[in-house]
Amino acid sequence: MMSFLSSSDFWFLVGTSLAKTIFLIFLVVLPMVSYTVYAERRVSAAMQDRSGPNRVGFPISLLGFKKDFSPFLGGLGQPVADAVKFLLKEDFVPGHVNKPYFWLAPCLAMIPSIVVLAAIPFGSTFLGVDMVVANLNVGILYIFAISSVGVYGIVLAGWSSNSKYPFLGGIRSTSQMISYELGLGFSAVPVLLIAGSTSLTKITQYQVDHGWLLLPFTAGMPGLREILLWIPVVIAFVTFTICMFAETNRLPFDLPESETELVAGYHTEYSSMKFALFFLGEYTAMIAGSSLIVVLFLGGWNFPFIPDGSAGWFWGLVNISVFFGKVAVLLFFFIWVRWTLPRFRYDQLMKLGWLYIFEIALVNVFLTAGILAFTK
Amino acid sequence: MSPILFWVFALMMLVFGVAVVVNRNPVASALSLVVSFLGLAALFVSLDAFFIGVVQVLVYAGAVMVLFLFIIMLLDLKAEQRRKLNLAAWAGGGLVTLIFVAQLWAVLKRFPLGRQPFPALPPGPHDDVREVGMVLFSTHNLPFQVVGVLILVATIGVVILSKRELK
Numbered sequence: 237m238m239s240f241l242s243s244s245d246f247w248f249l250v251g252t253s254l255a256k257t258i259f260l261i262f263l264v265v266l267p268m269v270s271y272t273v274y275a276e277r278r279v280s281a282a283m284q285d286r287s288g289p290n291r292v293g294f295p296i297s298l299l300g301f302k303k304d305f306s307p308f309l310g311g312l313g314q315p316v317a318d319a320v321k322f323l324l325k326e327d328f329v330p331g332h333v334n335k336p337y338f339w340l341a342p343c344l345a346m347i348p349s350i351v352v353l354a355a356i357p358f359g360s361t362f363l364g365v366d367m368v369v370a371n372l373n374v375g376i377l378y379i380f381a382i383s384s385v386g387v388y389g390i391v392l393a394g395w396s397s398n399s400k401y402p403f404l405g406g407i408r409s410t411s412q413m414i415s416y417e418l419g420l421g422f423s424a425v426p427v428l429l430i431a432g433s434t435s436l437t438k439i440t441q442y443q444v445d446h447g448w449l450l451l452p453f454t455a456g457m458p459g460l461r462e463i464l465l466w467i468p469v470v471i472a473f474v475t476f477t478i479c480m481f482a483e484t485n486r487l488p489f490d491l492p493e494s495e496t497e498l499v500a501g502y503h504t505e506y507s508s509m510k511f512a513l514f515f516l517g518e519y520t521a522m523i524a525g526s527s528l529i530v531v532l533f534l535g536g537w538n539f540p541f542i543p544d545g546s547a548g549w550f551w552g553l554v555n556i557s558v559f560f561g562k563v564a565v566l567l568f569f570f571i572w573v574r575w576t577l578p579r580f581r582y583d584q585l586m587k588l589g590w591l592y593i594f595e596i597a598l599v600n601v602f603l604t605a606g607i608l609a610f611t612k
Numbered sequence: 613m614s615p616i617l618f619w620v621f622a623l624m625m626l627v628f629g630v631a632v633v634v635n636r637n638p639v640a641s642a643l644s645l646v647v648s649f650l651g652l653a654a655l656f657v658s659l660d661a662f663f664i665g666v667v668q669v670l671v672y673a674g675a676v677m678v679l680f681l682f683i684i685m686l687l688d689l690k691a692e693q694r695r696k697l698n699l700a701a702w703a704g705g706g707l708v709t710l711i712f713v714a715q716l717w718a719v720l721k722r723f724p725l726g727r728q729p730f731p732a733l734p735p736g737p738h739d740d741v742r743e744v745g746m747v748l749f750s751t752h753n754l755p756f757q758v759v760g761v762l763i764l765v766a767t768i769g770v771v772i773l774s775k776r777e778l779k
Binding site for chain 1: 669
């Protein structure tokens with residue numbers, strides 16, 4: 237692929253890719269992860285009629301100011317304090333663990349969920365550069381492939397800990413993720429059929445032209461075809477979201493780490509920054525999953541009456557903000573569900589995955605194909 | 613494609629392929645096989661075969677090997693680690709490998725297509741998912757359906773066998 241690019245094009249490609257990666261990871265996703273943790277604590281507190289962390293501000297009194305800076309809500313410095321706490325705590329490695337794998341597991345839990353972000357189109361264009369790190373024509377398959385590798389982190393953590401609760405957590409997580417991967421894949425197929433491509437950029441472009449798949453009226457009055465297709469899209473959206481909850485190990489499907497049964501599941505034996513990597517990996521996977529839902533069903537960076545990046549750099553920035561705004565709404569939904577629903581029992585989880593979600597998603601593929609064939 | 617990348621990934625594949633056999637710990641063997649598969653996927657991607665490369669990771673590294681690991685972890689690993697190397701087994705394995713390589717060489721020598729360079733693809737982006745799908749459902753439709761039936765039979769067989777175990 238590189239062979240037909242001239243040298244200056246090649247270095248431009250390398251430079252912009254690096255800039256986009258650094259922007260996406262360090263300026264958007266990692267801060268978003270730490271503030272999702274903060275939001276989780278504040279929202280859960282609000283739902284349980286508590287205050288939550290509302291004290292920690294930014295300690296600018298260390299720099300000679302009179303008071304710490306504690307903006308509107310209070311507690312906004314909490315993620316910084318959490319990070320410092322994780323880094324400074326003693327990193328205790330129990331004697332009975334299998335050391336190489338014990339060290340490898342947290343890395344494997346964090347890396348795939350970051351690598352997945354490469355294929356996600358998080359904006360239209362900015363100064364003429366496409367806002368996607370790797371514009372793959374197999375984008376969605378790439379995301380499924382990399383996130384399926386993510387299970388190794390949890391499995392290895394459970395196995396190398398050499399202790400019963402982590403092991404049970406690892407075993408549960410393996411079978412859970414394999415079961416729900418099928419449902420996840422099949423739920424995405426209707427979208428691929430409708431957009432006619434596996435490229436996430438093309439799926440977004442289809443939604444810019446024809447209206448968001450879940451809200452077809454965003455690009456004017458929908459025709460009969462769009463209205464008929466709305467039925468399988470809603471089914472696909474529901475099954476896809478349920479499977480995404482299971483894939484990211486979030487409640488009501490957090491069986492791998494259900495603290496009432498398994499202490500803390502696969503990361504029971506971990507402390508300090510190693511534990512934090514599992515924690516961050518889970519939230520990064522949540523952000524990646526929400527981004528995928530936004531791209532597939534909610535129009536990606538598109539918003540009615542807002543032009544794309546070709547209208548100027550300002551609109552390019554607005555598109556990026558719209559995308560992450562939608563992701564933030566979905567993250568709130570994730571948190572909201574976690575503090576509302578009780579946990580499933582393990583056999584109920586497997587039954588739901590294999591007997592209902594999988595079949596519904598499969599039938600939905602045929603329904604979509606039928607509608608597409610008859611309304612051509 | 614840069615030859616350096618080819619050698620990096622080819623070496624990675626070979627080294628971890630050997631590690632699968634040499635490692636005494638079954639979990640380490642399984643993980644080495646995963647890394648070997650990732651190297652293979654990288655080789656596919658460097659040939660612009662994105663679809664095959666990604667499916668390699670999705671199916672083999674992401675699903676098949678996870679199941680393997682799942683089973684290995686439930687077995688008694690200590691017995692496998694303690695087992696001594698058997699000289700007869702060594703010799704037998706070496707002999708089978710030699711015969712296989714010799715046969716492969718004999719077949720490839722009489723395979724004229726193997727010596728012709730493949731016609732170059734037209735430059736520019738390819739929608740390889742579409743192309744693979746078109747070939748699969750038009751030219752090779754019958755073999756594709758036969759494979760589908762075969763897998764269905766295997767699935768039903770597994771269900772029946774595991775049900776009988778339970779009684």
